[in-house]
Amino acid sequence: MLDIQKIRADFPILSQTVNGKPLVYFDNGATSQKPQVVIDAEVKYYNEINANIHRGVHTLSQLATDAYEVARGKVKDHINAKFAHEVLFTSGTTHGINLVANGFASILKPGDEVVVSSLEHHSNIVPWQMLCEKTGAVLKVIPIDENGELIISEFDALLSDKTKIVTVNHISNALGVINPIQYIIDRAHAVGAAVLIDGAQAVPHLKPDVQELDCDFYAFSGHKMCGPTGTGILYGKETWLNKLPPYQGGGEMIKEVTFEKTTYADLPHKFEAGTPNIAGGIVLGTAIDYLNEIGFDKIHEYENELLEHATKRLNEIEGIRIYGNTKNKASVVSFNIDGIHPYDIGSIIDKLGIAVRTGHHCAQPIMNFFCIPGTIRASFSFYNTKEEIDAMVDAVKKAQTMLS
Ligand SMILES: *Cc1c(COP(=O)(O)O)cnc(C)c1O
Numbered sequence: 001m002l003d004i005q006k007i008r009a010d011f012p013i014l015s016q017t018v019n020g021k022p023l024v025y026f027d028n029g030a031t032s033q034k035p036q037v038v039i040d041a042e043v044k045y046y047n048e049i050n051a052n053i054h055r056g057v058h059t060l061s062q063l064a065t066d067a068y069e070v071a072r073g074k075v076k077d078h079i080n081a082k083f084a085h086e087v088l089f090t091s092g093t094t095h096g097i098n099l100v101a102n103g104f105a106s107i108l109k110p111g112d113e114v115v116v117s118s119l120e121h122h123s124n125i126v127p128w129q130m131l132c133e134k135t136g137a138v139l140k141v142i143p144i145d146e147n148g149e150l151i152i153s154e155f156d157a158l159l160s161d162k163t164k165i166v167t168v169n170h171i172s173n174a175l176g177v178i179n180p181i182q183y184i185i186d187r188a189h190a191v192g193a194a195v196l197i198d199g200a201q202a203v204p205h206l207k208p209d210v211q212e213l214d215c216d217f218y219a220f221s222g223h224k225m226c227g228p229t230g231t232g233i234l235y236g237k238e239t240w241l242n243k244l245p246p247y248q249g250g251g252e253m254i255k256e257v258t259f260e261k262t263t264y265a266d267l268p269h270k271f272e273a274g275t276p277n278i279a280g281g282i283v284l285g286t287a288i289d290y291l292n293e294i295g296f297d298k299i300h301e302y303e304n305e306l307l308e309h310a311t312k313r314l315n316e317i318e319g320i321r322i323y324g325n326t327k328n329k330a331s332v333v334s335f336n337i338d339g340i341h342p343y344d345i346g347s348i349i350d351k352l353g354i355a356v357r358t359g360h361h362c363a364q365p366i367m368n369f370f371c372i373p374g375t376i377r378a379s380f381s382f383y384n385t386k387e388e389i390d391a392m393v394d395a396v397k398k399a400q401t402m403l404s
Pocket of ligand 1: 029030091092093094095121123124169171172173198200201221
């Protein structure tokens with residue numbers, strides 16, 4: 001069992017009041033809060049070893065480089081990549097996806113196909129649309145059903161030898177639905193397509209094993225898993241990363257530069273042009289250590305309890321509709337109340353100290369599918385409690401009374 005009060009004490013922000021009420025933070029799907037060890041590690045970096053990496057012979061530069069590479073090693077172990085050079089530091093999921101989509105511009109021919117799903121975040125839609133525009137490739141979309149689940153038979157029907165890459169999220173940010181990515185990866189590979197998994201919503205809740213999954217790319221953000229903003233990881237299989245051209249040109253990513261010809265550095269540096277978020281990368285390692293100390297098995301079990309409790313309590317509310325009704329769900333509840341705009345509920349419960357997300361959650365196609373402007377999304381983390389859920393349910397009921 002998790003000692004929730006002890007865990008909560010690790011997060012200074014959680015003891016705040018907002019609008020005179022104790023903060024109830026249920027916007028973890030947008031970004032997680034940070035434990036003191038992460039905040040301290042960031043300060044320690046700037047106090048003690050701040051220097052640019054991979055360049056200086058001086059001691060601080062060496063210390064900073066070592067710490068950065070140790071963090072890369074932690075990520076490699078965490079996601080079970082085969083090699084540390086398959087782990088690229090990025091500024092977030094968006095950066096990682098754009099890096100891959102940009103690389104595929106040199107691979108795709110007119111008439112080739114890119115498969116995405118209708119459950120995607122805009123950052124796993126728009127880069128592929130831009131790629132298709134550039135190359136003449138065609139975007140194909142896996143539809144969803146009323147429960148918010150991908151229609152797998154339709155996915156099967158989309159695949160052919162024209163399919164060059166399939167890209168889906170591991171867990172939907174808008175609905176919390178966990179997608180059958182193992183099946184998707186295996187089927188896509190059977191037609192020779194590469195697979196990118198957008199793991200932004202998965203990594204706060206589970207520990208992906210990229211070798212077992214056998215995905216070609218796995219992108220995620222540090223800030224949704226207790227790490228700093230502006231950090232992220234793109235895992236890519238060595239063979240693919242060698243095949244793709246660099247994303248940005250600049251310092252750090254070259255072997256030799258002359259005006260006649262530039263040769264690129266080896267992996268991972270080929271994809272890491274310029275001075276990165278050094279402090280952020282190092283501290284992402286600290287965040288991963290913190291989560292592993294708590295343990296993903298325990299996190300999963302506890303968050304499931306929170307999800308069950310929230311679903312049961314919210315269903316007491318008359319006129320509620322929860323979107324994403326599947327057995328396989330992360331601790332996210334996306335809902336609406338009959339006749340009331342989600343924004344109005346969100347604003348009223350904010351006055352009561354409760355932070356939820358309202359709107360389309362960067363996933364407008366899902367909202368269009370359900371013919372709604374948006375939802376109220378409560379996304380829970382292992383530091384949330386059932387008492388906080390009860391406070392949210394009371395607040396939503398109060399808002400409903402005020403607005404109807
Ligand atoms: C948050 C999120 C992204 C974008 O992540 P950034 O950190 O903003 O780059 C992409 N996909 C999903 C599913 C997300 O939840």
